[in-house]
Amino acid sequence: MFDVFIEYLQSKLTITDAEVEMVKQICRLKKLRKKQYLLQEGDVWRYNAFVQKGLLRTYRVDNKGQEHVIQFSAENWWSGDRYSYLTETPARYNIEAIEDCDIVLITKVDYENLLEAIPALNTFVRHLVERSFIASQNRINADISFTAEEKYNDFVTTHPALLNRIPQHMIASYLGLTPETLSRVRSKR
Amino acid sequence: MFDVFIEYLQSKLTITDAEVEMVKQICRLKKLRKKQYLLQEGDVWRYNAFVQKGLLRTYRVDNKGQEHVIQFSAENWWSGDRYSYLTETPARYNIEAIEDCDIVLITKVDYENLLEAIPALNTFVRHLVERSFIASQNRINADISFTAEEKYNDFVTTHPALLNRIPQHMIASYLGLTPETLSRVRSKR
DNA sequence: CGATTCTTTGAAAACAGTCAATCTGTGTGG
Protein backbone atom coordinates (compact mmCIF):
# COMPACT_ATOMS: atom_id res chain seq x y z
CA MET A 1 0.00 0.00 0.00
CA PHE A 2 2.82 2.39 0.91
CA ASP A 3 5.49 0.37 -0.86
CA VAL A 4 6.61 3.11 -3.23
CA PHE A 5 6.97 5.58 -0.36
CA ILE A 6 8.87 3.13 1.87
CA GLU A 7 11.22 2.22 -0.97
CA TYR A 8 11.78 5.93 -1.60
CA LEU A 9 12.76 6.44 2.03
CA GLN A 10 15.03 3.39 2.07
CA SER A 11 16.77 4.58 -1.07
CA LYS A 12 17.40 8.00 0.44
CA LEU A 13 18.45 7.18 3.99
CA THR A 14 19.22 4.34 6.39
CA ILE A 15 16.11 3.51 8.35
CA THR A 16 15.40 0.62 10.77
CA ASP A 17 12.47 -1.77 10.47
CA ALA A 18 10.96 -0.27 13.61
CA GLU A 19 11.14 3.17 12.06
CA VAL A 20 9.53 1.89 8.88
CA GLU A 21 6.71 0.58 11.08
CA MET A 22 6.35 4.04 12.67
CA VAL A 23 6.08 5.60 9.25
CA LYS A 24 3.47 3.11 8.06
CA GLN A 25 1.37 3.77 11.16
CA ILE A 26 0.87 7.43 10.30
CA CYS A 27 0.44 7.11 6.53
CA ARG A 28 -2.90 7.35 4.83
CA LEU A 29 -3.49 6.55 1.18
CA LYS A 30 -5.57 8.81 -1.00
CA LYS A 31 -6.52 7.87 -4.52
CA LEU A 32 -7.43 10.57 -7.00
CA ARG A 33 -8.96 10.21 -10.42
CA LYS A 34 -7.83 12.54 -13.17
CA LYS A 35 -9.33 16.03 -12.72
CA GLN A 36 -10.08 15.47 -9.05
CA TYR A 37 -8.62 17.84 -6.49
CA LEU A 38 -6.17 17.18 -3.69
CA LEU A 39 -6.64 20.74 -2.43
CA GLN A 40 -9.00 23.54 -3.35
CA GLU A 41 -8.46 27.23 -2.79
CA GLY A 42 -9.93 28.33 0.53
CA ASP A 43 -9.35 25.04 2.37
CA VAL A 44 -6.54 24.76 4.88
CA TRP A 45 -3.82 22.33 3.86
CA ARG A 46 -2.87 20.13 6.81
CA TYR A 47 -0.73 17.38 5.29
CA ASN A 48 2.48 16.38 3.71
CA ALA A 49 1.68 14.61 0.48
CA PHE A 50 3.96 12.17 -1.32
CA VAL A 51 3.04 11.15 -4.86
CA GLN A 52 3.43 7.38 -5.29
CA LYS A 53 1.86 7.35 -8.73
CA GLY A 54 0.47 9.91 -11.15
CA LEU A 55 0.91 13.61 -11.71
CA LEU A 56 -0.39 16.74 -9.97
CA ARG A 57 -0.46 20.39 -10.84
CA THR A 58 -0.51 23.24 -8.33
CA TYR A 59 -2.04 26.40 -9.69
CA ARG A 60 -3.37 29.75 -8.65
CA VAL A 61 -6.22 31.79 -10.12
CA ASP A 62 -5.53 35.52 -10.46
CA ASN A 63 -8.08 38.31 -10.10
CA LYS A 64 -8.76 38.21 -13.87
CA GLY A 65 -9.70 34.54 -13.59
CA GLN A 66 -6.51 33.39 -15.26
CA GLU A 67 -4.79 30.20 -14.03
CA HIS A 68 -1.06 30.11 -13.32
CA VAL A 69 0.71 26.80 -12.77
CA ILE A 70 3.17 27.02 -9.89
CA GLN A 71 4.37 23.44 -9.80
CA PHE A 72 4.04 19.96 -11.24
CA SER A 73 4.51 16.97 -8.91
CA ALA A 74 5.05 13.51 -10.38
CA GLU A 75 5.71 10.17 -8.69
CA ASN A 76 8.45 10.15 -6.03
CA TRP A 77 7.95 13.82 -5.35
CA TRP A 78 6.07 15.92 -2.81
CA SER A 79 3.11 18.22 -3.14
CA GLY A 80 1.11 20.61 -0.97
CA ASP A 81 0.62 24.24 -0.12
CA ARG A 82 3.47 24.97 2.25
CA TYR A 83 2.24 28.41 3.15
CA SER A 84 -1.23 27.24 4.13
CA TYR A 85 0.38 24.34 6.01
CA LEU A 86 2.74 26.62 7.91
CA THR A 87 0.27 29.34 8.82
CA GLU A 88 -2.91 27.21 8.91
CA THR A 89 -4.68 29.80 6.77
CA PRO A 90 -6.89 29.12 3.73
CA ALA A 91 -4.94 27.95 0.69
CA ARG A 92 -4.49 30.24 -2.28
CA TYR A 93 -3.55 27.31 -4.48
CA ASN A 94 -5.46 24.50 -6.08
CA ILE A 95 -3.89 21.07 -6.53
CA GLU A 96 -5.46 18.98 -9.25
CA ALA A 97 -4.68 15.52 -10.62
CA ILE A 98 -3.50 15.56 -14.23
CA GLU A 99 -3.43 11.73 -14.15
CA ASP A 100 -4.95 9.17 -11.76
CA CYS A 101 -2.85 9.35 -8.61
CA ASP A 102 -1.90 7.43 -5.49
CA ILE A 103 -1.00 9.89 -2.77
CA VAL A 104 0.42 9.22 0.69
CA LEU A 105 -0.83 11.71 3.28
CA ILE A 106 0.77 12.42 6.65
CA THR A 107 -0.77 14.99 9.00
CA LYS A 108 1.25 17.91 10.23
CA VAL A 109 1.46 16.70 13.85
CA ASP A 110 2.48 13.16 12.86
CA TYR A 111 5.01 14.50 10.40
CA GLU A 112 6.71 16.88 12.82
CA ASN A 113 6.80 14.18 15.52
CA LEU A 114 8.24 11.69 13.07
CA LEU A 115 11.05 14.05 12.08
CA GLU A 116 11.91 14.67 15.74
CA ALA A 117 11.91 10.93 16.39
CA ILE A 118 14.16 10.11 13.43
CA PRO A 119 17.03 12.62 13.22
CA ALA A 120 18.34 11.16 9.97
CA LEU A 121 14.95 11.87 8.43
CA ASN A 122 15.02 15.41 9.77
CA THR A 123 18.36 16.00 8.08
CA PHE A 124 17.23 14.29 4.89
CA VAL A 125 14.16 16.52 4.69
CA ARG A 126 16.27 19.60 5.31
CA HIS A 127 18.50 18.66 2.40
CA LEU A 128 15.45 17.90 0.29
CA VAL A 129 13.96 21.32 0.92
CA GLU A 130 17.33 22.92 0.19
CA ARG A 131 17.38 21.22 -3.19
CA SER A 132 13.83 22.41 -3.83
CA PHE A 133 15.00 25.91 -3.03
CA ILE A 134 17.89 25.61 -5.48
CA ALA A 135 15.45 24.43 -8.16
CA SER A 136 13.22 27.43 -7.39
CA GLN A 137 16.13 29.81 -7.83
CA ASN A 138 16.97 28.24 -11.16
CA ARG A 139 13.40 28.76 -12.24
CA ILE A 140 13.43 32.37 -11.05
CA ASN A 141 16.58 32.89 -13.07
CA ALA A 142 14.83 31.56 -16.16
CA ASP A 143 11.72 33.65 -15.49
CA ILE A 144 13.59 36.94 -15.21
CA SER A 145 16.22 36.46 -17.91
CA PHE A 146 15.03 34.09 -20.65
CA THR A 147 13.00 34.75 -23.79
CA ALA A 148 9.93 32.62 -24.51
CA GLU A 149 12.01 30.32 -26.69
CA GLU A 150 14.75 29.94 -24.09
CA LYS A 151 12.18 29.20 -21.39
CA TYR A 152 10.72 26.38 -23.42
CA ASN A 153 14.10 24.92 -24.35
CA ASP A 154 15.09 25.03 -20.70
CA PHE A 155 11.90 23.23 -19.70
CA VAL A 156 12.49 20.53 -22.31
CA THR A 157 16.00 19.83 -21.06
CA THR A 158 15.11 20.12 -17.36
CA HIS A 159 11.91 18.07 -17.42
CA PRO A 160 12.08 15.77 -20.45
CA ALA A 161 10.02 13.07 -18.73
CA LEU A 162 7.08 15.38 -18.08
CA LEU A 163 6.89 16.78 -21.58
CA ASN A 164 4.48 14.22 -23.02
CA ARG A 165 2.33 13.91 -19.91
CA ILE A 166 1.26 17.54 -19.57
CA PRO A 167 -1.06 19.45 -21.92
CA GLN A 168 0.80 22.23 -23.69
CA HIS A 169 -1.33 25.04 -22.34
CA MET A 170 -0.35 24.02 -18.80
CA ILE A 171 3.34 24.08 -19.70
CA ALA A 172 2.75 27.52 -21.21
CA SER A 173 1.14 28.64 -17.97
CA TYR A 174 4.04 27.23 -15.94
CA LEU A 175 6.46 29.21 -18.09
CA GLY A 176 4.44 32.42 -17.87
CA LEU A 177 3.47 32.33 -21.56
CA THR A 178 0.16 32.18 -23.40
CA PRO A 179 -0.72 28.91 -25.15
CA GLU A 180 -0.51 30.71 -28.49
CA THR A 181 3.02 31.93 -27.86
CA LEU A 182 4.20 28.46 -26.83
CA SER A 183 2.62 26.96 -29.91
CA ARG A 184 4.50 29.43 -32.10
CA VAL A 185 7.78 28.83 -30.28
CA ARG A 186 7.43 25.11 -30.86
CA SER A 187 6.62 25.48 -34.55
CA LYS A 188 9.89 27.33 -35.08
CA ARG A 189 12.13 24.52 -33.76
CA MET B 1 32.01 40.00 17.55
CA PHE B 2 29.25 37.50 16.78
CA ASP B 3 26.69 39.20 19.00
CA VAL B 4 24.12 39.84 16.30
CA PHE B 5 24.28 36.22 15.14
CA ILE B 6 24.02 34.81 18.67
CA GLU B 7 21.09 37.06 19.45
CA TYR B 8 19.43 35.94 16.26
CA LEU B 9 19.80 32.31 17.29
CA GLN B 10 18.54 32.97 20.81
CA SER B 11 15.51 34.78 19.45
CA LYS B 12 14.66 31.88 17.15
CA LEU B 13 15.25 28.85 19.36
CA THR B 14 16.16 27.71 22.86
CA ILE B 15 19.87 27.14 23.05
CA THR B 16 22.15 26.39 26.04
CA ASP B 17 25.24 28.39 26.95
CA ALA B 18 27.39 25.41 26.05
CA GLU B 19 25.79 25.30 22.63
CA VAL B 20 26.36 29.02 22.17
CA GLU B 21 30.03 28.35 22.92
CA MET B 22 30.08 25.62 20.26
CA VAL B 23 28.65 28.02 17.74
CA LYS B 24 31.14 30.76 18.58
CA GLN B 25 34.03 28.32 18.17
CA ILE B 26 33.26 27.68 14.51
CA CYS B 27 32.30 31.21 13.49
CA ARG B 28 34.59 33.46 11.52
CA LEU B 29 33.95 37.13 10.86
CA LYS B 30 34.43 38.63 7.43
CA LYS B 31 34.19 42.35 6.82
CA LEU B 32 33.39 43.62 3.35
CA ARG B 33 33.57 47.16 2.02
CA LYS B 34 30.95 48.34 -0.44
CA LYS B 35 31.58 46.87 -3.93
CA GLN B 36 33.77 44.05 -2.56
CA TYR B 37 32.85 40.45 -3.31
CA LEU B 38 31.89 37.65 -0.96
CA LEU B 39 31.90 35.17 -3.85
CA GLN B 40 32.96 35.41 -7.45
CA GLU B 41 31.77 33.26 -10.31
CA GLY B 42 34.07 30.29 -10.80
CA ASP B 43 35.05 29.89 -7.14
CA VAL B 44 33.55 27.10 -5.07
CA TRP B 45 31.33 28.31 -2.25
CA ARG B 46 32.14 26.39 0.94
CA TYR B 47 30.36 28.34 3.68
CA ASN B 48 27.14 29.32 5.28
CA ALA B 49 27.06 33.08 5.53
CA PHE B 50 24.97 35.10 7.96
CA VAL B 51 24.72 38.84 7.43
CA GLN B 52 25.15 40.69 10.73
CA LYS B 53 25.26 44.11 9.11
CA GLY B 54 24.95 45.51 5.61
CA LEU B 55 23.43 44.36 2.36
CA LEU B 56 24.48 41.87 -0.34
CA ARG B 57 23.30 41.13 -3.83
CA THR B 58 23.59 37.77 -5.57
CA TYR B 59 23.63 38.02 -9.33
CA ARG B 60 24.41 36.05 -12.43
CA VAL B 61 25.89 37.20 -15.74
CA ASP B 62 24.21 35.76 -18.83
CA ASN B 63 25.91 34.91 -22.11
CA LYS B 64 25.14 38.39 -23.45
CA GLY B 65 27.00 39.94 -20.53
CA GLN B 66 23.82 41.09 -18.81
CA GLU B 67 23.54 40.91 -15.02
CA HIS B 68 20.50 39.39 -13.33
CA VAL B 69 19.95 39.84 -9.60
CA ILE B 70 18.78 36.61 -7.98
CA GLN B 71 18.62 37.73 -4.37
CA PHE B 72 19.25 40.52 -1.90
CA SER B 73 20.43 39.61 1.62
CA ALA B 74 20.26 42.19 4.39
CA GLU B 75 21.13 41.93 8.09
CA ASN B 76 19.68 38.92 9.93
CA TRP B 77 19.49 36.92 6.75
CA TRP B 78 21.59 34.29 4.99
CA SER B 79 23.54 34.38 1.79
CA GLY B 80 25.54 32.00 -0.38
CA ASP B 81 25.40 29.86 -3.50
CA ARG B 82 23.56 26.78 -2.32
CA TYR B 83 24.16 24.87 -5.53
CA SER B 84 27.91 25.40 -5.49
CA TYR B 85 27.89 24.54 -1.78
CA LEU B 86 25.93 21.33 -2.29
CA THR B 87 27.81 20.03 -5.32
CA GLU B 88 31.20 21.64 -4.63
CA THR B 89 31.35 22.87 -8.21
CA PRO B 90 32.35 26.38 -9.37
CA ALA B 91 29.75 29.02 -8.55
CA ARG B 92 27.66 30.57 -11.31
CA TYR B 93 26.73 33.46 -9.07
CA ASN B 94 28.53 36.53 -7.81
CA ILE B 95 27.81 37.95 -4.37
CA GLU B 96 28.72 41.60 -3.96
CA ALA B 97 28.38 44.04 -1.06
CA ILE B 98 25.93 46.87 -1.78
CA GLU B 99 26.87 48.36 1.62
CA ASP B 100 29.76 47.74 4.02
CA CYS B 101 29.03 44.38 5.63
CA ASP B 102 29.81 42.20 8.63
CA ILE B 103 29.42 38.57 7.65
CA VAL B 104 29.62 35.46 9.83
CA LEU B 105 31.09 32.47 7.99
CA ILE B 106 30.74 28.83 8.98
CA THR B 107 32.36 26.09 6.91
CA LYS B 108 30.28 23.28 5.48
CA VAL B 109 31.77 20.57 7.72
CA ASP B 110 31.36 22.64 10.89
CA TYR B 111 27.84 23.59 9.92
CA GLU B 112 26.65 20.07 9.22
CA ASN B 113 28.26 18.80 12.44
CA LEU B 114 26.66 21.61 14.39
CA LEU B 115 23.21 20.78 13.08
CA GLU B 116 23.65 17.12 13.98
CA ALA B 117 24.83 18.10 17.47
CA ILE B 118 21.92 20.47 18.12
CA PRO B 119 18.65 18.86 16.93
CA ALA B 120 16.65 22.00 17.69
CA LEU B 121 18.89 23.91 15.33
CA ASN B 122 18.48 21.25 12.68
CA THR B 123 14.70 21.65 12.88
CA PHE B 124 14.94 25.43 12.96
CA VAL B 125 17.04 25.44 9.81
CA ARG B 126 14.62 23.08 8.12
CA HIS B 127 11.77 25.47 8.88
CA LEU B 128 13.90 28.40 7.76
CA VAL B 129 14.61 26.79 4.40
CA GLU B 130 10.94 25.93 4.04
CA ARG B 131 10.05 29.58 4.49
CA SER B 132 12.69 30.52 1.92
CA PHE B 133 11.07 28.08 -0.44
CA ILE B 134 7.65 29.63 0.15
CA ALA B 135 9.12 33.07 -0.57
CA SER B 136 10.66 31.72 -3.79
CA GLN B 137 7.31 30.38 -4.91
CA ASN B 138 5.69 33.75 -4.25
CA ARG B 139 8.35 35.37 -6.39
CA ILE B 140 7.85 32.81 -9.16
CA ASN B 141 4.16 33.56 -9.04
CA ALA B 142 4.90 37.26 -9.50
CA ASP B 143 7.39 36.58 -12.29
CA ILE B 144 4.99 34.48 -14.36
CA SER B 145 1.76 36.36 -13.80
CA PHE B 146 2.38 40.04 -13.03
CA THR B 147 2.84 43.02 -15.34
CA ALA B 148 5.84 45.32 -14.86
CA GLU B 149 3.73 47.65 -12.75
CA GLU B 150 2.36 44.84 -10.58
CA LYS B 151 5.86 43.46 -10.07
CA TYR B 152 7.11 46.78 -8.78
CA ASN B 153 4.10 47.35 -6.52
CA ASP B 154 4.57 43.86 -5.13
CA PHE B 155 8.24 44.56 -4.43
CA VAL B 156 7.40 47.80 -2.66
CA THR B 157 4.92 46.12 -0.34
CA THR B 158 7.04 43.00 0.22
CA HIS B 159 10.39 44.73 0.79
CA PRO B 160 9.65 48.29 1.94
CA ALA B 161 12.81 48.42 4.06
CA LEU B 162 15.10 47.63 1.12
CA LEU B 163 13.60 50.16 -1.24
CA ASN B 164 15.84 53.08 -0.34
CA ARG B 165 19.00 51.04 0.08
CA ILE B 166 19.19 49.51 -3.39
CA PRO B 167 19.90 51.36 -6.66
CA GLN B 168 16.88 51.27 -8.93
CA HIS B 169 18.60 49.47 -11.76
CA MET B 170 19.31 46.55 -9.42
CA ILE B 171 15.67 46.39 -8.39
CA ALA B 172 14.76 46.41 -12.07
CA SER B 173 17.15 43.51 -12.66
CA TYR B 174 15.68 41.60 -9.70
CA LEU B 175 12.22 42.03 -11.19
CA GLY B 176 13.29 41.02 -14.69
CA LEU B 177 12.78 44.52 -16.11
CA THR B 178 15.07 47.03 -17.80
CA PRO B 179 16.02 50.16 -15.82
CA GLU B 180 14.10 52.28 -18.34
CA THR B 181 10.90 50.29 -17.90
CA LEU B 182 11.10 50.52 -14.11
CA SER B 183 11.69 54.25 -14.33
CA ARG B 184 8.56 54.65 -16.47
CA VAL B 185 6.50 52.46 -14.16
CA ARG B 186 7.51 54.61 -11.21
CA SER B 187 6.74 57.89 -12.95
CA LYS B 188 3.16 56.71 -13.52
CA ARG B 189 2.38 56.17 -9.83
C1' DC C 1 -19.51 9.25 -33.33
C1' DG C 2 -20.51 13.81 -31.13
C1' DA C 3 -18.94 17.01 -27.85
C1' DT C 4 -15.53 19.01 -25.56
C1' DT C 5 -10.99 20.32 -24.93
C1' DC C 6 -6.63 21.44 -26.86
C1' DT C 7 -3.71 23.32 -30.46
C1' DT C 8 -2.73 26.03 -34.31
C1' DT C 9 -2.87 30.08 -37.25
C1' DG C 10 -3.67 34.93 -38.55
C1' DA C 11 -4.04 39.85 -37.85
C1' DA C 12 -3.95 43.69 -34.81
C1' DA C 13 -2.77 45.74 -30.39
C1' DA C 14 -0.24 46.30 -26.22
C1' DC C 15 3.67 45.98 -23.64
C1' DA C 16 8.35 46.00 -22.64
C1' DG C 17 12.98 46.44 -24.70
C1' DT C 18 16.54 48.99 -27.26
C1' DC C 19 19.23 52.82 -28.47
C1' DA C 20 20.59 57.39 -27.75
C1' DA C 21 20.61 61.69 -25.49
C1' DT C 22 19.98 64.43 -21.51
C1' DC C 23 19.54 65.27 -16.74
C1' DT C 24 20.65 64.50 -11.79
C1' DG C 25 23.16 63.56 -7.93
C1' DT C 26 27.24 62.05 -5.59
C1' DG C 27 31.85 61.66 -4.43
C1' DT C 28 36.69 62.75 -5.39
C1' DG C 29 40.79 65.16 -6.10
C1' DG C 30 42.92 69.45 -7.00
Added chain:
DNA sequence: CCACACAGATTGACTGTTTTCAAAGAATCG
Protein backbone atom coordinates in the same frame (compact mmCIF):
# COMPACT_ATOMS: atom_id res chain seq x y z
C1' DC D 1 35.32 74.11 -1.25
C1' DC D 2 34.66 73.94 -5.89
C1' DA D 3 34.85 71.68 -10.34
C1' DC D 4 34.70 67.79 -12.60
C1' DA D 5 33.96 63.03 -13.58
C1' DC D 6 31.08 59.25 -13.26
C1' DA D 7 27.38 56.42 -12.19
C1' DG D 8 22.57 56.30 -12.08
C1' DA D 9 18.02 57.93 -13.56
C1' DT D 10 15.00 59.87 -16.88
C1' DT D 11 12.98 60.83 -21.36
C1' DG D 12 11.92 60.21 -26.30
C1' DA D 13 11.42 57.70 -30.53
C1' DC D 14 11.48 53.41 -32.40
C1' DT D 15 11.63 48.30 -32.65
C1' DG D 16 10.43 43.81 -31.52
C1' DT D 17 8.32 40.35 -28.86
C1' DT D 18 4.46 38.64 -26.70
C1' DT D 19 -0.47 39.09 -25.97
C1' DT D 20 -5.08 39.42 -27.39
C1' DC D 21 -8.96 38.23 -30.02
C1' DA D 22 -11.01 35.34 -33.28
C1' DA D 23 -11.56 31.36 -35.93
C1' DA D 24 -10.42 27.02 -37.74
C1' DG D 25 -8.20 22.40 -37.18
C1' DA D 26 -6.78 18.32 -34.32
C1' DA D 27 -7.17 15.27 -30.79
C1' DT D 28 -9.38 12.99 -27.02
C1' DC D 29 -12.94 10.94 -24.33
C1' DG D 30 -17.21 9.27 -23.03
